[in-house]
Amino acid sequence: MIETAPETLLSIKELRTCFPTRAGLVTAVDGVSLDVRAGECLGVVGESGSGKSVTFSSVIGLVRRPGYIAGGSVTFRGRELTALSPAELRAVRGREIAMTMQDALTALNPALTIEEQIVEVLLAHAVDLPRAGRKAEARRRAVDMLRLVGIASPETRIGDYPHQFSGGMRQRIMIAIALACRPMLLIADEPTTALDVTIQAQVLELIADLRRQLGMSVVLITHDLGVVAEYADRLAVMYAGQVVETGPTRAVLDSPRHPYTRGLLGSIPRLSDLDAPIRPIEGQAPELVSAGEGCRFASRCPMAVGACYARIDLVDVGPGRAARCIRALETAA
Amino acid sequence: MSAIPASPALRAAGPASPGRLGLQTFLANRMSLASAVIVLLILAAAVAAPLVAPHDPNETDLLRRLQPPAWLEGGEWSYLFGCDALGRDILSRIVFGARVSIFIGVAVVALATAIGIALGLAAGYLRGWTDIAISRVVDVLLGFPYLIFAIALMAMMGPGLQNIVLALVYKEWVIPCRVVRGETLAMRQTEFVEAARAVGATRGRIMFGEILPNILSPVIVVATIRMAHVIILEASLSFLGLGVQPPTASWGSMVADGRAFILDAWWVSTFPGLAILVLVLAINVASQGLRDAFDPKIND
Amino acid sequence: MTPAATAPSAAPLLDVRGLGMRFSVKGGPFDRLLGRPRREVAAVDGVDLSVAAGETLGLIGESGCGKSTLARAILRLHEPTVGKVTFDGTDVTALGRDELTALRRRMQIVFQDPYASLNPRKSVEQIIALPLRVHGLAKGRAARDRVVETMEAVGLRSAWLSRYPHQFSGGQRQRIGIARALVLNPDFVVCDEPVSALDVSVQAQIIDLLAKLKRELGLTYLFISHDLAVIGHVSDRLAVMYLGSVVETGPTRAVLARPRHPYTQALLSAVPRVEGGGAARIRLAGDLPSPLDPPSGCRFHTRCPLAMPRCKTERPVLRPLGDGTSAACHLTETA
Numbered sequence: 008m009i010e011t012a013p014e015t016l017l018s019i020k021e022l023r024t025c026f027p028t029r030a031g032l033v034t035a036v037d038g039v040s041l042d043v044r045a046g047e048c049l050g051v052v053g054e055s056g057s058g059k060s061v062t063f064s065s066v067i068g069l070v071r072r073p074g075y076i077a078g079g080s081v082t083f084r085g086r087e088l089t090a091l092s093p094a095e096l097r098a099v100r101g102r103e104i105a106m107t108m109q110d111a112l113t114a115l116n117p118a119l120t121i122e123e124q125i126v127e128v129l130l131a132h133a134v135d136l137p138r139a140g141r142k143a144e145a146r147r148r149a150v151d152m153l154r155l156v157g158i159a160s161p162e163t164r165i166g167d168y169p170h171q172f173s174g175g176m177r178q179r180i181m182i183a184i185a186l187a188c189r190p191m192l193l194i195a196d197e198p199t200t201a202l203d204v205t206i207q208a209q210v211l212e213l214i215a216d217l218r219r220q221l222g223m224s225v226v227l228i229t230h231d232l233g234v235v236a237e238y239a240d241r242l243a244v245m246y247a248g249q250v251v252e253t254g255p256t257r258a259v260l261d262s263p264r265h266p267y268t269r270g271l272l273g274s275i276p277r278l279s280d281l282d283a284p285i286r287p288i289e290g291q292a293p294e295l296v297s298a299g300e301g302c303r304f305a306s307r308c309p310m311a312v313g314a315c316y317a318r319i320d321l322v323d324v325g326p327g328r329a330a331r332c333i334r335a336l337e338t339a340a
Numbered sequence: 341m342s343a344i345p346a347s348p349a350l351r352a353a354g355p356a357s358p359g360r361l362g363l364q365t366f367l368a369n370r371m372s373l374a375s376a377v378i379v380l381l382i383l384a385a386a387v388a389a390p391l392v393a394p395h396d397p398n399e400t401d402l403l404r405r406l407q408p409p410a411w412l413e414g415g416e417w418s419y420l421f422g423c424d425a426l427g428r429d430i431l432s433r434i435v436f437g438a439r440v441s442i443f444i445g446v447a448v449v450a451l452a453t454a455i456g457i458a459l460g461l462a463a464g465y466l467r468g469w470t471d472i473a474i475s476r477v478v479d480v481l482l483g484f485p486y487l488i489f490a491i492a493l494m495a496m497m498g499p500g501l502q503n504i505v506l507a508l509v510y511k512e513w514v515i516p517c518r519v520v521r522g523e524t525l526a527m528r529q530t531e532f533v534e535a536a537r538a539v540g541a542t543r544g545r546i547m548f549g550e551i552l553p554n555i556l557s558p559v560i561v562v563a564t565i566r567m568a569h570v571i572i573l574e575a576s577l578s579f580l581g582l583g584v585q586p587p588t589a590s591w592g593s594m595v596a597d598g599r600a601f602i603l604d605a606w607w608v609s610t611f612p613g614l615a616i617l618v619l620v621l622a623i624n625v626a627s628q629g630l631r632d633a634f635d636p637k638i639n640d
Numbered sequence: 641m642t643p644a645a646t647a648p649s650a651a652p653l654l655d656v657r658g659l660g661m662r663f664s665v666k667g668g669p670f671d672r673l674l675g676r677p678r679r680e681v682a683a684v685d686g687v688d689l690s691v692a693a694g695e696t697l698g699l700i701g702e703s704g705c706g707k708s709t710l711a712r713a714i715l716r717l718h719e720p721t722v723g724k725v726t727f728d729g730t731d732v733t734a735l736g737r738d739e740l741t742a743l744r745r746r747m748q749i750v751f752q753d754p755y756a757s758l759n760p761r762k763s764v765e766q767i768i769a770l771p772l773r774v775h776g777l778a779k780g781r782a783a784r785d786r787v788v789e790t791m792e793a794v795g796l797r798s799a800w801l802s803r804y805p806h807q808f809s810g811g812q813r814q815r816i817g818i819a820r821a822l823v824l825n826p827d828f829v830v831c832d833e834p835v836s837a838l839d840v841s842v843q844a845q846i847i848d849l850l851a852k853l854k855r856e857l858g859l860t861y862l863f864i865s866h867d868l869a870v871i872g873h874v875s876d877r878l879a880v881m882y883l884g885s886v887v888e889t890g891p892t893r894a895v896l897a898r899p900r901h902p903y904t905q906a907l908l909s910a911v912p913r914v915e916g917g918g919a920a921r922i923r924l925a926g927d928l929p930s931p932l933d934p935p936s937g938c939r940f941h942t943r944c945p946l947a948m949p950r951c952k953t954e955r956p957v958l959r960p961l962g963d964g965t966s967a968a969c970h971l972t973e974t975a
C-alpha cells in the first residue's frame with residue numbers, strides 16, 4: 008500500500024469547538040487545521056489542556072455536551088463529517104475511524120465483561136465475519152486481539168470485568184477493541200501512558216505493523232516526545248487551542264521554530280544525563296475564556312516583543328513546515 | 341469570540357453540572373415535557389381541590405341520582421361528568437380523589453425509596469453478612485405476588501390511609517433496594533471511592549456522600565415508574581373495598597361503586613377509570629423521558 | 641534536584657516484609673463446567689521494601705506486575721494476604737479501623753487514573769476539601785483558603801473551584817488528584833504514576849513541585865512510574881518489579897548505570913529517545929507470562945535472552961552485590 012502521492016484521508020479545516028461555562032465561553036479548539044494522509048502517522052503533542060483530545064473528539068462527533076462545534080469542517084475521504092447524522096457517524100466511528108479514549112477505565116463499561124464488550128463491537132462493525140458461527144468467530148478474534156496487545160492467558164481473562172485489570176492492561180484492552188475492526192484511521196489518545204517501555208514498544212510495533220499491512224493511518228496523541236520521534240512521520244504541536252507548529256517529525260525536533268516547542272524539548276528529563284536540570288516553562292497556559300487575538304504563548308515567551316500581541320497566523324518556515332510565530336524565521340539559524 | 345452557539349438555551353446553560361445536562365435533554369423531549377405538565381396540573385388540582393372542585397364531593401342530592409354528563413340528554417354543565425348513585429358530583433370526587441392517589445403514591449414511593457437506599461447501600465457497600473441478610477429478605481419478599489401480599493396485610497391491619505401506605509411500603513422498598521445495591525456494587529470498585537477511603541472517610545460518608553450522588557439518577561427514574569404502579573395498586577385495594585373508607589373519595593372505590601350501573605350509567609366508573617389511566621400514563625411517559633435524559637448509558 | 645543530598649536516616653519510615661496479595665478470579669465458562677477450582681492471581685508475591693524518611697523510592701516494572709496493588713496493600717486499601725507493613729514504628733497491618741483512619745492523615749496516595757479517581761458529581765472544591773472535612777481540620781473559609789492554597793501550589797487556577805471534573809483535561813485532573821493528596825500535609829505519599837498523563841512541561845513543573853515539598857516538608861515518596869528518565873530524576877533508590885516480585889533494587893544511579901538483572905537491562909534499552917537512535921533494543925521474546933500460572937523457577941526465564949537450564953527450576957533470591965544494589969538473578973553469582 009505504498010503510494011507515490013499519498014492522498015489526504017482526513018482533513019480538518021479551521022475547526023472551532025466551544026464549551027459554555029459559568030465563566031464564559033471556553034473555545035477549547037480555536038481554528039485548528041490539520042491533514043492526515045493515507046498511511047501516515049501524525050503525532051500530536053502539546054500542553055495539557057491544549058485541546059488535543061477535544062479536537063479529535065470533534066472529528067468523530069463525540070464532543071461532550073454542552074460543547075459544540077462552532078465552525079470549520081472535517082472531511083474524511085471526501086465526506087463532510089460535521090454534516091452527518093448521529094447514526095451515520097456511529098457507522099463511520101466503528102468501521103472506518105476508531106478512537107481509543109484517554110480515559111480507559113471510564114470508556115469501558117464496568118458492568119460488562121471484556122468479552123461482551125469486544126464481541127459487541129465486532130458483531131456491530133466487522134463486515135467480514137462468516138454468517139455461520141459469527142459469535143464464535145468474533146470471540147476467537149477477540150482473544151487473538153487481546154493476545155496481540157500482550158494480555159497473558161487471554162482465554163481465561165476475557166471473562167473478567169474491567170476493574171480486575173491493571174491500569175495498563177485496561178489501556179491495552181481499549182487498543183484491542185479499537186483495532187478489532189481494522190479501521191482505516193486509528194486515533195490513539197495517549198495509548199501508552201500507563202504502559203512500561205517494553206510493552207509500550209510492543210503495542211506501538213503492533214500499530215506500526217497494522218499500518219504497514221493495512222495501510223492504516225494513525226493519529227498518535229501523546230506527551231512522550233521520544234515515542235513521537237520514533238513512530239510519527241509528521242508532528243503537530245498544540246498550545247492553548249491552536250496548532251503552533253507542524254512539520255516532519257525529525258525536522259521539528261531537531262530545529263524547533265516555535266518557542267513553545269523549544270520549551271517542551273527543554274523540559275524533558277533525559278536518561279542520558281541525570282544531572283541536567285529539568286527546565287519547566289515558567290508560568291501557566293492562558294485561560295481559554297479570555298484568550299485574545301495575539302500569540303497565546305507571549306506571556307511565557309522569553310523572546311516576546313510588542314508585535315506578538317497582534318494577530319498571528321501560521322507562516323511557512325521550511326519544506327512542509329509551519330509555525331505560528333512572528334520570529335520563527337529569525338530562530339531558523 | 342464570535343461563536344454562534346448551536347442554541348441559545350445552551351449558551352444560557354451556565355455551569356455544566358451533570359444534572360443540568362440531563363435537565364436540558366429532558367426539556368428537549370416534547371412528549372415527556374407535555375406529560376410532566378399533565379402530572380403537575382393534576383397535582384395542582386389535588387392540592388387546591390376545594391378551590392377547583394365545583395361542588396362538595398360528599399354532598400348527596402338524590403334528585404341528581406345517576407345524572408348523565410353535561411353533553412348527554414339530562415345533563416347539566418355545572419355537573420360536567422354527571423353524578424353517581426348518591427347524586428354526588430363525579431368531577432368533584434375525581435378532584436378530591438386525586439389527593440388520595442397522589443398522597444399514597446408519593447408517600448409510599450418516598451418511604452420505600454428512603455428505606456431502599458439505606459439498605460441497598462449497606463448491602464452493596466458493606467457486603468458480607470449485611471448483604472446476605474438483606475438480599476435474602478429481598479428474595480423472599482419478591483416471591484409473594486404483590487397484590488395478594490397487600491390484601492393479606494390490609495385484612496390484618498384493617499383499612500385506613502395510613503395502613504394502605506404501610507401495606508404497600510412493606511414490599512415496595514425491595515425494588516429501589518435492588519437497584520441501589522446493583523449500582524453500589526459497580527461503584528464500590530471505582531477509584532474515587534478508593535480515594536475517599538484513602539483519605540480516611542468513614543463508611544457512612546462514602547456511602548451517602550460519595551456513592552449516593554452518583555446513583556441518584558437511576559433511583560429517581562425507578563421511583564417515578566413505581567409511582568404509577570403504586571397508584572394502580574391503591575386503586576385496586578380501594579376497588580376491593582380494602583382501601584380508603586367511604587365517604588372519602590378515591591378513584592379505585594369510585595370505579596367499584598359504578599360497577600353495578602356500568603350498563604345504564606357508564607360514566608360513574610368510566611371517568612375515575614380514565615383519571616387513573618391519564619395520571620399513570622403521564623407519569624410513565626414523563627419517567628421515560630427522565631430515564632433517557634439521566635441514564636448515561638443511553639446518552640451517546 | 642539532587643536526590644543524593646538527603647542521607648537516609650537509620651530507622652526506615654516505611655518497612656514492608658514479605659508482602660503478598662492474591663486475587664481470586666473466576667475462570668472461563670469451561671473451567672466452571674469442568675469444576676476446576678477458582679484460580680488465583682498472585683498480584684504481589686513476597687515483596688520486601690524499606691523507605692527511609694525523606695527518601696524517594698522509585699518503583700518500576702512491567703505493566704500489570706503488581707505495582708499499584710503493592711501500593712494499595714501498603715496503604716491497606718486492599719487487605720494484604722500475607723506480610724507485614726510497618727510505618728513509623730506502627731504495624732499498619734494490625735491496626736483497627738479508627739487507628740487506621742488517624743494514620744491516613746499521614747499516608748496519602750495520588751492515583752494512577754485521573755479520570756476514575758475523581759467523583760464526577762463533586763466540584764473541585766468538594767474533592768480537595770474532603771480530606772480536611774474527614775479529619776475535621778478546617779471548615780468554611782479556612783477550608784476554602786487551604787484548598788485554594790493547595791490548588792495554586794499544583795498549578796490550578798482558584799477560579800476553577802466550582803468546576804466539575806469532566807470540564808478538565810487529563811493533566812488538569814491529575815493535578816486535582818495531587819492537590820487532594822497534599823492538602824493534609826502528609827509525611828508519606830504514594831505517587832502512582834502521577835505524571836504520566838501530563839505533558840512534559842507540566843510534568844517538569846510537578847516534579848519540581850514534588851521535589852520542593854520534599855525539601856521543605858521532608859516528604860517521603862514511593863514513586864511509581866514507567867518513565868525511567870523521570871524516575872532517574874526524582875528517586876534516590878530504585879526497585880524493579882517483575883510479575884509480583886522485586887527483581888532488582890539499589891541506588892538509582894548505580895542501577896541505571898549498571899543494571900544487573902536482564903529485565904532491567906531490557907527496560908533500559910527500550911526507552912524511546914528524542915534524539916533518535918539510542919542503544920540497540922533488547923527484544924523480549926515470547927508471550928507475557930500470566931500471574932495465573934507463573935513460570936517455574938525464575939519468573940523471567942521464559943523471556944530472558946540469557947536464560948540457562950538452571951533458571952527453569954530454581955528461583956533466584958535477591959542477593960546483595962556490593963555497591964548497595966541487589967538482584968535476583970543466577971547470573972550475578974558467577975559474575
Ligand SMILES: Nc1ncnc2c1ncn2[C@@H]1O[C@H](COP(=O)(O)OP(=O)(O)OP(=O)(O)O)[C@@H](O)[C@H]1O
Nearest residue numbers: 026035055056057058059060061807808809810811
Ligand atoms: N466540558 C467541558 N467544559 C468546559 N471546558 C472543557 C470541557 N471539556 C474540556 N474543556 C476544556 O477544554 C480544554 C481542552 O481539553 P482537552 O481534553 O482537549 O485537552 P488535552 O490537550 O487533551 O489535554 P491532556 O493532554 O491533559 O489530555 C481544557 O482546557 C479543558 O479545561
Ligand SMILES: Nc1ncnc2c1ncn2[C@@H]1O[C@H](COP(=O)(O)OP(=O)(O)OP(=O)(O)O)[C@@H](O)[C@H]1O
Nearest residue numbers: 171172173174175663683703704705706707708709
Ligand atoms: N480486583 C482485582 N481482581 C483480580 N485481579 C486483579 C485485581 N486488581 C488487580 N488484579 C491483577 O493483579 C495484577 C497486578 O495489577 P496492578 O494494578 O497492581 O498492576 P500494575 O503494576 O499497577 O500495572 P500498571 O503499570 O499497568 O498499572 C494484574 O494481573 C491484575 O489483573
Ligand SMILES: [Mg+2]
Nearest residue numbers: 060109809810
Ligand atoms: Mg487529552
Ligand SMILES: [Mg+2]
Nearest residue numbers: 173174708752
Ligand atoms: Mg498500576
